[in-house]
Amino acid sequence: MWLVSFASYFNVFFSKLRNKTPKFTPSAMKSIQMHRYISHRKATDELGYKPRPFEETIKDTLEWFRSAGMLEE
Known part of the structure; x- marks a missing residue:
């Protein structure tokens, strides 16, 4: 868990650079x-x-992801 917590700071930084919403944040971790x-x-x-x-x-x-086209067969 510590690695994901550490990576969350980079995730926020790079998300801001790309003008995107971060997938996970330090506060969420x-x-x-x-x-x-x-x-x-x-x-x-x-x-x-x-x-x-x-x-x-x-x-x-997995069946739902496949039927939604989000996962290949």
């Missing part, structure tokens, strides 16, 4: 590092949420 623990327990208890298997989610995501 700090936020990610501060909030590492995430639980779906409350959603499960109160809403009946059931997480999908990781493999199924990745498969569906």
Whole structure:
């Protein structure tokens, strides 16, 4: 994570040179590092949420990218 945090400063700099929006910023990296623990327990208890298997989610995501023309077959 430290490497991405370090690279985020360069990302902001080069994005400004190109007049583009940076894909990630130092503040975004700090936020990610501060909030590492995430639980779906409350959603499960109160809403009946059931997480999908990781493999199924990745498969569906890749299929969506292909159908949207964002990923080659």
